[in-house]
Amino acid sequence: MTAFADTAIDSVPRPGLGERLDRYAGRLMVLPAVIILLCFAIFPLIISAYLALSRFALAPGGFTLKFIGLSNFRKLLSGSQQYHFLGTFGAFGPAAWGLVALAAIALLYCMARYLRGGSVTAVGIVGRLIAVSLTMGLVLVSVATLATSGVPGTLVTTLLYVVIGVTVQFLLGLGLALLCAQPIRGRNFFRVLYFVPLMVTPVGIAYTFRMLADMQKGPFAPIVRSFGVGEWSWATEAWSARLMVLVGDTWQWTPFMFIVLLAAIENQPRDQVEAARIDGASSLQIFRDITWPAIAPVAGTVVLIRLIEAFKIIDLPNVLTGGGPGLATESMTLHAFIAWRTQDLGASAAVGYMLLFVSTVVCITFFNFVVRPSRRLES
Amino acid sequence: MSTERRTLRQRLFEPESLDRQAPVPKIATYGLLIFWALIVLIPLYWVLITSFKQSGDVANGPFYIPFVDFTPSLHAWDFMLLQNNTLGPYINSVVAALGSTVVAVVVGALAAYALVRTRLEVKLATVLTFLLLLAATIAAVVSLGVPWPIALGSAVVLFILAVFTLTHRARLALGNRDIEFWIISNRIMPPIVAVLPIYIMFQQLRLLDTQLALVATYAAVNLPIVVWLTRDFFAAIPVDLEESAEIDGASKFRVFFTIALPLVRSGLVATFLLVLILAWNEYLLALFLTNANAQTMPVLVSAQNTTRGPQWWNMSVLIVVMIAPVVAIATVLQKHIARGLLVGAVKG
Numbered sequence: 001m002t003a004f005a006d007t008a009i010d011s012v013p014r015p016g017l018g019e020r021l022d023r024y025a026g027r028l029m030v031l032p033a034v035i036i037l038l039c040f041a042i043f044p045l046i047i048s049a050y051l052a053l054s055r056f057a058l059a060p061g062g063f064t065l066k067f068i069g070l071s072n073f074r075k076l077l078s079g080s081q082q083y084h085f086l087g088t089f090g091a092f093g094p095a096a097w098g099l100v101a102l103a104a105i106a107l108l109y110c111m112a113r114y115l116r117g118g119s120v121t122a123v124g125i126v127g128r129l130i131a132v133s134l135t136m137g138l139v140l141v142s143v144a145t146l147a148t149s150g151v152p153g154t155l156v157t158t159l160l161y162v163v164i165g166v167t168v169q170f171l172l173g174l175g176l177a178l179l180c181a182q183p184i185r186g187r188n189f190f191r192v193l194y195f196v197p198l199m200v201t202p203v204g205i206a207y208t209f210r211m212l213a214d215m216q217k218g219p220f221a222p223i224v225r226s227f228g229v230g231e232w233s234w235a236t237e238a239w240s241a242r243l244m245v246l247v248g249d250t251w252q253w254t255p256f257m258f259i260v261l262l263a264a265i266e267n268q269p270r271d272q273v274e275a276a277r278i279d280g281a282s283s284l285q286i287f288r289d290i291t292w293p294a295i296a297p298v299a300g301t302v303v304l305i306r307l308i309e310a311f312k313i314i315d316l317p318n319v320l321t322g323g324g325p326g327l328a329t330e331s332m333t334l335h336a337f338i339a340w341r342t343q344d345l346g347a348s349a350a351v352g353y354m355l356l357f358v359s360t361v362v363c364i365t366f367f368n369f370v371v372r373p374s375r376r377l378e379s
Numbered sequence: 380m381s382t383e384r385r386t387l388r389q390r391l392f393e394p395e396s397l398d399r400q401a402p403v404p405k406i407a408t409y410g411l412l413i414f415w416a417l418i419v420l421i422p423l424y425w426v427l428i429t430s431f432k433q434s435g436d437v438a439n440g441p442f443y444i445p446f447v448d449f450t451p452s453l454h455a456w457d458f459m460l461l462q463n464n465t466l467g468p469y470i471n472s473v474v475a476a477l478g479s480t481v482v483a484v485v486v487g488a489l490a491a492y493a494l495v496r497t498r499l500e501v502k503l504a505t506v507l508t509f510l511l512l513l514a515a516t517i518a519a520v521v522s523l524g525v526p527w528p529i530a531l532g533s534a535v536v537l538f539i540l541a542v543f544t545l546t547h548r549a550r551l552a553l554g555n556r557d558i559e560f561w562i563i564s565n566r567i568m569p570p571i572v573a574v575l576p577i578y579i580m581f582q583q584l585r586l587l588d589t590q591l592a593l594v595a596t597y598a599a600v601n602l603p604i605v606v607w608l609t610r611d612f613f614a615a616i617p618v619d620l621e622e623s624a625e626i627d628g629a630s631k632f633r634v635f636f637t638i639a640l641p642l643v644r645s646g647l648v649a650t651f652l653l654v655l656i657l658a659w660n661e662y663l664l665a666l667f668l669t670n671a672n673a674q675t676m677p678v679l680v681s682a683q684n685t686t687r688g689p690q691w692w693n694m695s696v697l698i699v700v701m702i703a704p705v706v707a708i709a710t711v712l713q714k715h716i717a718r719g720l721l722v723g724a725v726k727g
Contacts, residue, residue: 025497026631041599044576047576050517192713198656199702199709207680211691348575355569360567
């Protein structure tokens with residue numbers, strides 16, 4: 001018995017420390033990343049949840065935290081801060097009702113198509129219900145606050161930045177990428193130049209655009225004055241101020257769309273394009289039938305990345321307008337920051353959580369219903 | 380064949396050969412490209428010349444061309460670089476950006492490699508136990524006033540006990556795809572949600588307003604991007620080389636550092652630059668976590684809006700010195716970055 005054991009040990013060398021370590025190598029390699037994310041994402045998220053559910057007050061020698069349930073959220077959605085977060089609702093006209101009805105019909109149609117499609121799962125239904133109800137809520141709030149007598153709050157302002165900004169940046173980036181993919185001389189110069197705005201710090205962009213848009217001392221002042229509107233200032237009107245934020249954001253982020261889409265266009269099957277051209281296909285046909293299907297998955301992913309980042313906007317509105325005039329340009333992150341500065345930690349965390357909820361649902365919905373189908377298009 | 384006459388319309392609108400453009404579309408293309416080039420250049424040009432202006436040149440302006448309608452002066456440069464303490468924030472920015480990028484790339488690449496090349500499994504019960512204990516610890520510290528070392532210690536003991544007894548038998552487990560999704564999805568979280576607790580955490584550790592706090596936070600924020608990009612680089616290299624090295628007795632770590640990493644060099648460069656730029660330009664976290672000591676450049680720039688109104692010329696100097704190095708790097712390595720992003724965007 002003992003002899004047998006001895007020979008066994010002799011013939012199969014005992015695993016050394018290195019080998020045993022190697023068996024756990026995968027886990028050890030992931031561990032640092034997991035620890036870092038636990039410390040800086042999960043742990044803060046839990047504390048933030050606690051802050052969002054309590055009232056913070058400075059007290060002699062420190063501070064007190066009192067658990068108050070959901071009343072921070074209630075304050076934002078229906079209480080004293082409703083005007084700030086959701087906005088002031090205007091009266092619904094026939095056009096507004098039409099828009100709401102249209103959105104409702106579209107959402108119901110999507111839901112019905114899914115239910116009749118056969119492959120229905122519990123997770124699918126719950127996910128779709130969340131997505132549909134959030135979309136409907138956002139449409140209602142947007143329509144109500146953008147109506148003539150309404151004033152949009154930070155939620156709608158953030159949505160405006162995200163939806164308009166990302167759409168414009170995508171279209172501009174795609175257009176420029178198509179132009180740069182043409183067989184012309186100097187395209188390398190243009191592609192390097194167009195890439196530059198992405199490198200500039202957003203705070204710097206905000207100040208630069210303030211200088212440029214100065215109606216008295218800016219470079220365009222003489223032109224503006226010749227139109228006789230020299231006394232007017234973009235910063236005093238809600239829509240022109242929002243437009244300025246969007247212009248700065250577009251200047252910075254169009255290059256991102258451009259650079260990735262250009263790389264994707266140059267990766268498309270060249271022989272197919274050439275064959276189509278010899279057969280006499282028009283540029284539009286080539287784009288629709290060859291280029292677009294080839295770049296659709298990449299397009300879906302860059303828009304998703306931009307969506308994720310666009311929800312976090314703060315630098316531009318904070319420096320460009322300080323959130324003004326009134327609340328016109330205040331994004332949700334800026335709202336949370338201002339609440340923090342006024343020592344209202346509960347409200348700040350609650351706004352942060354609302355932002356987290358909205359952006360997560362929007363991004364996951366976009367991923368499931370746009371990015372995934374676009375990948376199937378390719379294969 | 381070559382004598383075939385082309386009508387004027389054909390000569391203007393239809394290309395002679397496939398790799399050339401006809402004159403009219405060509406002019407339109409150039410026109411649009413130059414138009415956008417101007418949109419890119421005008422703001423940069425204006426910042427550059429404003430940095431050479433004095434207060435009078437701005438107040439009586441606008442003036443457009445140095446030496447023609449105003450005399451450039453180095454007054455603002457002298458003031459910001461020699462008399463004012465700009466060097467401090469600049470060094471802070473360099474340290475925070477470089478340090479955090481190195482940490483994020485090393486940690487992220489290790490994790491991405493493990494996710495691609497090894498089989499990982501975490502029991503769902505373990506995760507739930509962990510979250511439950513974490514929440515309980517926080518509740519105990521915050522509302523019951525238990526000192527945090529005691530709460531943390533007992534939670535760790537309980538967790539280890541639970542792992543070796545209860546969760547061993549659980550069936551449901553999370554695999555590589557789930558872990559990867561979790562890591563990458565952390566990027567969706569807006570930093571404003573996490574920044575208050577991070578602030579409190581560093582305050583407790585007495586690390587508020589230090590470079591270390593910035594390095595750690597930036598590394599954490601950018602880690603998901605590194606994992607997302609490098610994952611695809613590792614997945615794209617053939618597995619044979621690594622396998623034969625492993626048969627020869629090399630450990631996983633050795634294979635990672637000596638074989639896998641060198642193979643994805645160019646992808647790593649792209650990832651490194653992208654993360655470096657993000658960290659270099661970061662504003663919100665620096666605004667919360669720094670004060671006088673560890674202030675970074677974006678915060679310094681935004682602080683130039685003084686009570687006497689914005690000092691445009693000083694601000695422009697800061698913007699120029701901030702964007703010059705990244706623009707230089709990006710110009711040289713633009714192709715790398717584009718390719719790196721494309722690989723990430725294709726596989727997602």
